[in-house]
Every structure is written in structure tokens, then in C-alpha cells.
Amino acid sequence: MSTTTTPSRIKVITGNAAAAIAAKLARPDVVAAYPITPQTEVIEQISTFHASGEMDCELITVEGENSAMNAVMAASLAGGRVFTASSSWGLVFMYDAVLAVAGARAPVVMVNVNRETPGIIAVSSGQQDMISTRDAGWIFLIAEDCQEVLDLVLQAYRLAEDYDIQLPVMVHYDGFFLSYLSEGVDIPEQETVDRFLSVLKDQPRRTVLTPGRKLGVGSHGILGGYMELRHKHVTAMERSKAKFEEIDKEFAGIFGRTYGGQVEEYRCDDADIVLLGSGSMCGTIKSVIDDQREKGVRIGLVKMRMYRPFPHQALVAALKGKKAVGVVDRSLAFGFDGGPIYTELKAFETRLEGAQLVSFIDGIANTDITKTNVEKMIQMTRDLADGKNVPEVTWVSYPEANTKGEK
């Protein structure tokens, strides 16, 4: 990341504050949300902006997440720019509406502050809520730090509301690790954000509910009609990959920061082995890579910034020809041994030109993905590259899972 070239100010703020400020800068017409740990601060901040007159939007303080998502869906279908935020149980409570928003192709933008999911009362970080919602038909983006939270929310509006895309976008960031982490964030000027988003105004207008016009949405669609809509949906998701890359480049031109689009490659060019990660763990991984590079280990990181659609072309381009790839998952794929991202990448193994894959599960329920843990993962990935026998799946912080015995 280079420093910004346009007017801005750097403030030390949390990831949640970064999300709220980004929402404010995008000038939404309607915000509806319900508080939940670790997202609450996002809504507190927006309420403060709204109360002070800094934010000119309709703020609906709904009685639950299901109403929040339904309210922003309706507002979006009526042509409004909308924002909401949730996490874990809240995301589950709005799940039917999450699906309906995608089916309606409503360009809703929300942040989901990643947290473990219901079943076990875990008020702690983990990407399980993201994984549990992965097939909802939304575009999923993942932020690594507080600055990227702000930047991704702005990029999300460009992506969601683009005439060629028209899909809801969920920006994910790790609860606790990012939601409450304070760090320096470069906050752009309102005029700069307005300029960045103004491109949308020049596009054809999407279909919206209009008073007096007889128009229905989501009222039809069986057999052929259903297939037509779903095919349009998956096609739009595929288009969103290239669109996201374009938006990232344009963002770089205006704000002076670039992340590389669907995936960020860190010291990958001459790397023999690579870790694939996402979210806040990537900061730790990068620092370990820097240490190991000094010792001559040729290792890099591929950071997944877009999780839905699954950026397999970008991943294959970044990973092919490497000797071994360690995939770090902060969640589980129930019914599979390996983590969810590992399992999905496995589907493209034959295109990786011999790169071997190994799964690491770590960071569940607020477990720290420490530098020691990352070193352990790197060592095992190196062993795999050297032809040694390495287990396919390792729970890094729970050695009991790795002992031989009944699987």
C-alpha cells in the first residue's frame, strides 16, 4: 500500500468505526440494523452520526435482524442505497431475508462481523457465520485490517450497484480481532468518495418499484423462469470477478491504495511454498513470512479478498507451479475433514500444475493464530514440498485432533 495522494485524515479507530464511517461516506438512503456483539459499535456510531445530523438517512431501529434485512431489501428495491450490519446469530435470524435479497437481485451492502455460529454459545471470532451463508448468492469480500474494512465497504457499493452486477455484497471482517482493534485509518474526504461513487449515476437505472407503475418482484419464477433467473444470477456473479478487479484499480487511482482485486499476492513471485489465508490472520502471516524470507525460505501468502464468487481463476494463476500450498481456514466444513476453503480449492487441484495442498484449521472461537502457529504451518508445508509425509488436515491449536485413531 502506498500513501494516499488525495486529501484525507488519519485517525486511530476500530474496525467497527471504519465500517460505520464508510457507510456514512457512501450516503445511504436507508439504514436498518439491530445490535449484536461484536457488531454493535457499527450501529452505535451510525446512530451518533444520524442524531448529530452528520448522516442524512432514514435510520430504522428494528426489533430484530430479520426485519432489518427485510427493511433494507424493500428500500433497495424502491431504488434506495442501503446499509445494514450483523453477525453470527443475527445473520442466522435474517437468513430467509438474506436469500430473498439475493433472489431479488437487490444491491444491498452490509458488513458481517465474523463470529462463531449458534449451536455452541461462542461469543468469539471465527468465519463460521460466513461459511454457513456462502451459498446464499451474495458476493462475499473479506478485509484484513481496519483500513481495508473502510475501503471494501466503499468498493462494495460500486460492485453491488453496478448495472452489470446488481447483487448484494457482504463485507466480512473478523469479530474481536478487527471489530475492536484500533489502528490508524486513512479517512477519505467526502468529495473524494462522492467522485468514486458517481460513476454509478452515469449508468442505466436498474428496475425499481415506482409509485403508480404496476410492477411485481419475486412473484414469478418456476421451471423455466426459475432457471433463467438463477442462470442470470450465477452469470452476474462470474462477471463480478473482473468488475472487482476494475474497481480496485480505479480505487487505487483515486485513493492511492490497491489490494490486488480478488486475491492479494504477498511475496509470491519466487515462492516455492505459499500459505492461503483470509482476514486478520494475514497480518500475522505476512510478518512471519518477512522473518522467514530473511532466513532464505522462499515463501509467500495469497490472501483471499473475494470468497464468493470463488475466485478460482485468480487462485490457480497465483498458486500453479508452487511446490506446496497450506490453506488456513478459520472455520469448519462439517462433513469434510479439511477446512471449507481448502475443500473448495481442492476442486481445482488438477490445474495447479503439481502444487500439493494441505489443510490447517486454526483461530476457531477467538484462538490466536500466533506467529508460532504460523511457523508450524510453514514448516509442515515445507515438509510436504520436500516429499515428507504430512497429514492432510491439522488442527493447529488442538493437537488432540491430530492423534492417530478413529477418524
Add this chain to the structure above:
Amino acid sequence: MSSNHYFKHEGPWSDAGDPLMCTDTGDWRTKRPVVDKEKCIFCGFCAIYCPIQVMEMQSDTHFEANLDFCKGCGICAKECPKGAITMISEGEFAS
């Protein structure tokens, strides 16, 4: 049935003026109401009772079901005071 041209929009938007899209409920029918024109007294009970309003007047003499949408529920046959409507298995009409 499958077609790529039901929707003019990117999303699932339907204009109220459009022909009823995709809901070709006639596909669901296993029995078809057949009206005996001689017995029909043109009272219109079948049309009144039909839950989806597909019994259509035929030149002021009798009623017939619009088979594109008739689901074959048989209410018309049950309600007809003259027993003029018989439900006949669709298999009888298969070519």
C-alpha cells in the same frame, strides 16, 4: 416450458400487464373437466365456484375450462347442478 425469455429485466421483475408468466398451471392437471354441451344449462355455477376462474363462456351456450390454467381440481364437476361436467383422466387424451 423452458425458455430464456420470461423476464425482460435482470432481476425477477414482472410487469402486471404481461401475460401470466411461468405459471402454466395446466401442467399440474391429472384429470380434465369435459362439459356435455347438451346437459349444460348455462347457469354459470362452475365459473362461480372455480377457484382460479378458468371456466370461460363459449358463445352463450355453455362453459369450458381454459386448459392452459385448469389444475383439474374437479370442483366444477362437483358443483354442476346438471351433472354436465365429467372429470376424465388426462391419459385418455394422450396422443
